[in-house]
Every structure is written in C-alpha cells, then in structure tokens.
Amino acid sequence: MAILKKLVVQDYRNIGLAELEFSANINCISGGNGEGKTNLMDAVWYLSMTKSAFRSTERDNFRYGTDAFSLSGVYDMGNSLSSRFSIRVSAGGDKKLKRDDKPYPRISEHIGELPVVMVSPDDVSLVSDSGEDRRRFLNMVLSQMDKEYLSDVQQYNRLLCQRNSVLKSSSPDASLLEIMDSRMEVYASRIYERRNEFISALSPVVEKYYHMLSGGKESVCINYRSDLEKGALTQILSGLRGRDMALGYTSAGPQRDDMVFMMDGHPMKRCGSQGQLKSFLVSLKFAQYELMKSGFGVPPMLLLDDVFDKLDMSRTANLLSMVAGNDFGQIFITDSNKVRLEGIVDGITEDRAYFETVNGSFRRL
Known part of the structure; x- marks a missing residue:
C-alpha cells in the first residue's frame, strides 16, 4: 500500500511552492473557494496518473507567469521501503517522470504504481455530459488495474487514427x-x-453503496452499451464501410462505448435530483475503490474533494459511517467549512492532520 508521506509542489496552478508532510490516515484541507484545495488534490492525483484529474491542457497547469511545474512525493511502499516519485513538465511539452531519480523508459509503466480514487464535484460530468467522460472513467480505472488493457487501448487508438x-x-x-x-x-x-467484465462487477457494488447512503430510498444500476454487442468488429466495420467513407471517420467500435446510469428503471440524467446524483457518484467512486482494493490486494489512496456539499445530514452521516466502517487506506478530504470538517473527522478518528490554505499557501494546524 502506497502512503504519501511528503509532497513538494512547485508552480502548479496557483501553488507557488508547498512542502507538506501528511498523516498515514486522514488529511483534511480547509480554505475558501479558489484558494488551492482542489489544486493540491489534483497535484496528488497527477503524481499517480501523470495527468490532471480535470479536462485541461498542460498549459492550464502552469502557475501564471511560469513555463514549467514540478511535483514530487515520498511514498511508504510497505515492507519498510520508501520511494520518491517526481515529475517535471515544461511549456515545450517535455514531461520527465522519475522513480528514485531513475527515469521511466515509458510514462505508461508508472500507471498503477500509486493506485488512487478521487471523488470531485466535476464527477457530475459523468452523468450530464457525453459518453467520452464515461469512457475516460473506464480507461482511468482499468488502466490502473490492468497494464495489458492500457496497452490495448493505446494500440487500438493508434490504429483508429490511421484508419480515419x-x-x-x-x-x-x-x-x-x-x-x-x-x-x-x-x-x-x-x-x-x-469493460463488460468490470461493469458487471461494478454495478451491484454501486447499488450496495447507494443503498447505504440513501437508506434504500431508490434502486440504481449501470448498463453497458457497445457496438460490439452486435458481433465482431470486422463484421460491423465491413457493413459500415461505405458509410464510413462518406463520413470520413470510423462510426463504430469501442470509441463509442457508453454506460447508462439508471435509477428506479429510468435514466438518472433525466430524473435525479442534485442530492441523488451526488449520492450516486460517491457510490460509484466507492465501488471503484472496493474493486481496486480487491484487485491490488491493498487499499488505494482516496481523495474526497468537497464531497459533503449537496448531501443532506442523513446522507452525510451515512457517508461517514461508510468511511469509518471499512478498511480504508490514506484519505485526503477538502471542505470550505473548517468547523464542519473538524466536527466530521474528529468523530471518526484521532489520527488525522489538518491543513489550511490561503491563496495557494498551506500551513498545518
């Protein structure tokens, strides 16, 4: 299990320089909107996934007036071993990733070394936006758990570009x-x-967590949609060749896969309230966490960004019982309400660390 002991962030978004040491259990970051809480969480995510958790260009990640950023983290890897991971990205597009000062031959080899799950307000795009966001979610999870899957997606996308x-x-x-x-x-x-195997395993676990959060008020499930349900891709593309030639692009294949989130037999996108959507998305990420924990044999890091917003008191209490009642690893939580955050976390554990941020600067409380 990878535990982040120390993080150094330089010129990432609004963070000029931050050097922070963390608890192996729960770490709480408070501060007003736009002060840097989410940027710190994104820096932690970046060290695991080598990209931002949000849809942005690398240029968006540079602090204003700079042309590069760097991140480094010292992790307890278990068995009394520790490793330092560092990444530096420059405006020219150069990205250098190292483990213990040794460069990776390929950046993709790093994916899965530091398993991570993030719950963020931006997750609402998984319900409201296009299938691209849901495929991105699938790829993000499965790439951490299965290096062959990551290679298959990369090879397929390369051939898809050539075909187009x-x-x-x-x-x-x-x-x-x-x-x-x-x-x-x-x-x-x-x-x-x-993907079919993963979604089949994911759906009942999402339903379990949603039941725990909502108190059994609604029933949810996930349906997988793919062109490959109709047969082999070669047969499908053969039948669509004339159409694809007219369109100038490939109109069928895994690049069109999608997930449909259902609540009480109806698409959640059409009928879910803000609280219900938030409960579903938290359940989705907790289910992801459980499957990743099972797959890795150790719990991944959990990042909870502004997770208590839009949850009523009963759902908040249920969420806390979920966190307190499971064998979770290291957790990071942000909230704009410092008093609320302390009241919530102090009721779970005494093993925690509190941080406050103002304008990209952080201090331990």
Whole structure:
C-alpha cells in the first residue's frame, strides 16, 4: 500500500511552492473557494496518473507567469521501503517522470504504481455530459488495474487514427481498410471483454453503496452499451464501410462505448435530483475503490474533494459511517467549512492532520 508521506509542489496552478508532510490516515484541507484545495488534490492525483484529474491542457497547469511545474512525493511502499516519485513538465511539452531519480523508459509503466480514487464535484460530468467522460472513467480505472488493457487501448487508438486518415483521403483503399479492421478487432475484442467484465462487477457494488447512503430510498444500476454487442468488429466495420467513407471517420467500435446510469428503471440524467446524483457518484467512486482494493490486494489512496456539499445530514452521516466502517487506506478530504470538517473527522478518528490554505499557501494546524 502506497502512503504519501511528503509532497513538494512547485508552480502548479496557483501553488507557488508547498512542502507538506501528511498523516498515514486522514488529511483534511480547509480554505475558501479558489484558494488551492482542489489544486493540491489534483497535484496528488497527477503524481499517480501523470495527468490532471480535470479536462485541461498542460498549459492550464502552469502557475501564471511560469513555463514549467514540478511535483514530487515520498511514498511508504510497505515492507519498510520508501520511494520518491517526481515529475517535471515544461511549456515545450517535455514531461520527465522519475522513480528514485531513475527515469521511466515509458510514462505508461508508472500507471498503477500509486493506485488512487478521487471523488470531485466535476464527477457530475459523468452523468450530464457525453459518453467520452464515461469512457475516460473506464480507461482511468482499468488502466490502473490492468497494464495489458492500457496497452490495448493505446494500440487500438493508434490504429483508429490511421484508419480515419485513410477514410479522409480522396480515394480510400478498401483492401487497406480490411487489413486495418482485422488488426483493430484484436484489441477491440479485449477492450470490450474487459469493460463488460468490470461493469458487471461494478454495478451491484454501486447499488450496495447507494443503498447505504440513501437508506434504500431508490434502486440504481449501470448498463453497458457497445457496438460490439452486435458481433465482431470486422463484421460491423465491413457493413459500415461505405458509410464510413462518406463520413470520413470510423462510426463504430469501442470509441463509442457508453454506460447508462439508471435509477428506479429510468435514466438518472433525466430524473435525479442534485442530492441523488451526488449520492450516486460517491457510490460509484466507492465501488471503484472496493474493486481496486480487491484487485491490488491493498487499499488505494482516496481523495474526497468537497464531497459533503449537496448531501443532506442523513446522507452525510451515512457517508461517514461508510468511511469509518471499512478498511480504508490514506484519505485526503477538502471542505470550505473548517468547523464542519473538524466536527466530521474528529468523530471518526484521532489520527488525522489538518491543513489550511490561503491563496495557494498551506500551513498545518
């Protein structure tokens, strides 16, 4: 189990320089809106996933007036071993990632070394926005748990770009497309099987946590939608070849997969209240946490960003009992209400650390 002991952040978003040492149990960050709480959480996420948790360009991550940022963390890796992970990103697009001062041959090799789950207000896009956000969620989870899955997605996307380039040409070569379709099928079938397997395992666990949060007031589930339900990708693309040539892009495949979130038999997007959506999204991330914990054999790090907002008192109490009653690893919690945060966490454990931020500067309380 990876425990973040010390974090150094330089020129990341609104954080000029921060050097912080954390509790191995619960860490609480309070401060007003826009002061840097979420940016600190995102820095922790970045060290695990080598990218921001939010839809942004690298340029957005540079503090105003700078042309680079750096992050480093010292982690307790278990068995009395510790490792220092560092990453530096420059405005030219250069990204250098090291473990104990040794560069990674490929950045993708780092994914899964520091398992992490984040609950954020931005998660609402998983319900309200396009399928791209839900596929991004699937890829983010499965890439941490399965390096072969990550490789399959990368290889499929590379071939997809090549196929789309052929389709955009003035006279697409049908025989070339047929060869590419066969190669894409290998990766597409494995991506479909792994996503289907994961969602089948995820849905009942989401329902369990939602029942705990809501007190059994509603029933929820997740349905998986994929073009590959109809058959092999080669057959599907063969039937759509004329259409794809006219469109200039590939109109079927895993890049169109989606999840449909249901509540009492109806799409949650249409009928869920703000509180219900927040409860579902927290349940989704806690289910992700449970499956990752089972897969890794150790609990991942849990980042709870502004998680108490839009939850009534009963759902907040239920959420706290979930955190207190399970074998969770290291937890980071942010809240704009310092008094509320202290009242919540002090009721769970005495092993905690409090931090406060103002304008990107942090101090331990």
